[in-house]
Amino acid sequence: xxxxxxxxxxxxxxxxxxxxxxxxxxxxxxxxxxxxxxxxxxxxxxxxxxxxxxxxxxxxxxxxxxxxxxxxxxxxxxxxxxxxxxxxxxxxxxxxxxxxxxxxxxxxxxxxxxxxxxxxxxxxxxxxxxxxxxxxxxxxxxxxxxxxxxxxxxxxxxxxxxxxxxxxxx
Amino acid sequence: xxxxxxxxxxxxxxxxxxxxxxxxxxxxxxxxxxxxxxxxxxxxxxxxxxxxxxxxxxxxxxxxxxxxxxxxxxxxxxxxxxxxxxxxxxxxxxxxxxxxxxxxxxxxxxxxxxxxxxxxxxxxxxxxxxxxxxxxxxxxxxxxxxxxxxxxxxxxxxxxxxxxxxxxx
Numbered sequence: 001x002x003x004x005x006x007x008x009x010x011x012x013x014x015x016x017x018x019x020x021x022x023x024x025x026x027x028x029x030x031x032x033x034x035x036x037x038x039x040x041x042x043x044x045x046x047x048x049x050x051x052x053x054x055x056x057x058x059x060x061x062x063x064x065x066x067x068x069x070x071x072x073x074x075x076x077x078x079x080x081x082x083x084x085x086x087x088x089x090x091x092x093x094x095x096x097x098x099x100x101x102x103x104x105x106x107x108x109x110x111x112x113x114x115x116x117x118x119x120x121x122x123x124x125x126x127x128x129x130x131x132x133x134x135x136x137x138x139x140x141x142x143x144x145x146x147x148x149x150x151x152x153x154x155x156x157x158x159x160x161x162x163x164x165x166x167x168x169x170x
Numbered sequence: 171x172x173x174x175x176x177x178x179x180x181x182x183x184x185x186x187x188x189x190x191x192x193x194x195x196x197x198x199x200x201x202x203x204x205x206x207x208x209x210x211x212x213x214x215x216x217x218x219x220x221x222x223x224x225x226x227x228x229x230x231x232x233x234x235x236x237x238x239x240x241x242x243x244x245x246x247x248x249x250x251x252x253x254x255x256x257x258x259x260x261x262x263x264x265x266x267x268x269x270x271x272x273x274x275x276x277x278x279x280x281x282x283x284x285x286x287x288x289x290x291x292x293x294x295x296x297x298x299x300x301x302x303x304x305x306x307x308x309x310x311x312x313x314x315x316x317x318x319x320x321x322x323x324x325x326x327x328x329x330x331x332x333x334x335x336x337x338x339x
Contacts, residue, residue, distance in 0.1 A: 026206075033199065033206040035239035035253075051268065052305070052337060060271050062206060064232040069209035077213045077223055081231045085275045148224045148281065157277050 003076035005140040006107060006115035015074045015102035015119070020066075022058070024094045030062030057091035058098075067121055067133050070100045075117075075139050080147035082116065082157030083136040090130040092123065099124045102135075112154040115141035171300045171307060171336075172265050181294045185316075187255050188291040191237045192244070195286040199236060200229050228281040234317055234326045237282070238290045256292045256313050257332050264297075266308050266334030273331035279324040286319045295329070308335030 020026070031041035036059045039046035047056045058066075064084060072079050092098050106118040121133040136157060138147035204214050212219040213228060220227045229237075240251035252258045261269050282288070298310040315328045 029202075029206045033203040034233075034236050035199070037239075037242045051270075060274055061232070061235050064274070064276065065203055065207045065209065065230065068230055068232040069204075069207045069211070072209070072211050077211055077219060081278055083275070083277045084232065085273070087273050088271060146223060151280070155279070157279070 002074070003078045003140070004074065005078075005142060005145075006109070006117070007142070009104055009107050009117050009139065011104050011106055013104040015070070015104075015121075018070050018073070018100040020098045020100075022092055022094055022096045022098050024056065027056050027058055027062075027092075027094055030065070031059045034059060034061035034065070036061060053091055053093070055093040055095075057093050060086070060088065063088075063092075063123065063131055066098075066100065066123070067135065070102065070121065071119065071135055071137055074102070075137055078140050078146060078148070080138045080150075081135065082138055082155075083134075083159075085134045087132045088130070089132065090125075090128065092125060092130050096125040098130075109141060110156050110159070112150070112156060113141055113145075114138050114147060114150055114154065114156065115145070116159070171309075174297055174309075175263055178260065178263050178294075178297060181256065181259075182296065183293065185291045185293050188289065189238075191288045191290065192240055195229055195237055195282055195284050195288070197227065197284050200227075200233065200284070203230060203233055203236065224281055226283060228283050231278040231281070231326070232276065233282070234276060234278075234328060235315070237288050238315070238317070254292065254313060254315070254330065256294050257311075257330070260294075260297070260309075260311055260332070261334050264309060264334055266336055268306070268337060269308075269332050269334040270305070271330055271332050272310070273329075275329040277327045279326055280319065282319070282325050286325075288320075288325065289318050291316050301333075303333065303335070305333070306335040306337045308333055 028042045040051045041059045047053045102121040119135045122129045123131040239253040293314045295312040313330045317326045
């Protein structure tokens with residue numbers, strides 16, 4: 001598996017595209033793996049007649065898992081997610097081909113020396129965005145650095161000027 | 171649409187439902203989740219890599235909410251427990267039978283590890299004025315969930331925006 005460091009990343013870089021043919025099993029497995037027992041993720045009658053959707057659809061936690069897999073496929077195992085923000089615009093249904101794309105919007109190093117890549121990600125079906133996501137992932141700043149070893153004030157997932165001590169593990 | 175009851179207004183900013191998760195973080199769910207999205211990250215499959223990079227096995231960070239979702243059934247439970255109970259409380263108190271989540275923000279702290287027992291608490295941050303969308307008329311609300319481990323370390327914070335609505339209203 002690739003292990004990207006910050007010197008290999010630039011703003012504007014595009015991540016490799018991931019394409020997935022979604023089946024009922026994709027949706028149901030994702031819902032049960034995330035312990036989401038709500039019927040709109042496994043019961044088509046409920047989804048259609050109560051929710052007004054055309055079928056069962058991918059749940060939010062499983063979409064998060066897809067985005068995480070997408071980001072760390074790119075960074076390698078040393079990539080450590082700091083933050084993810086999603087906006088669900090439409091649903092992903094069985095029969096859809098789900099395509100995830102991503103682009104680096106910024107690279108930076110914070111005052112602790114932690115190197116960050118900010119990403120704009122999109123989950124699409126037929127080129128229409130179903131979920132947009134902004135992710136912030138820490139990668140090694142150079143040989144010998146490992147974001148996973150950062151603790152306390154050396155881990156700033158909210159970014160500079162927006163510190164959230166509660167999320168620092170301190 | 172009914173006004174926001176005083177009781178709901180009083181919830182804003184107040185931690186509620188402070189509780190332990192129902193089971194320890196465990197590798198079965200970690201592997202099932204990775205399997206569901208074909209995530210081959212060796213951190214979750216190869217102890218040698220996990221020992222080297224993360225001082226032992228960890229869970230994928232985005233699994234945060236998995237650990238606080240209650241069992242579908244448990245002995246002695248009279249009513250099905252709901253994750254994000256405030257969300258369901260709001261649906262009931264505001265008379266909005268349907269709801270979806272529109273936005274979700276996750277901030278990750280200390281890694282979650284197999285064997286951890288997490289604590290969570292939920293905080294209602296806001297409730298909007300009535301809004302009309304293609305789904306119907308309703309209100310948006312924002313709920314924050316804080317997660318700590320058994321050592322009191324913050325492992326993550328999630329923020330959800332929900333839209334409760336009445337179809338065709």
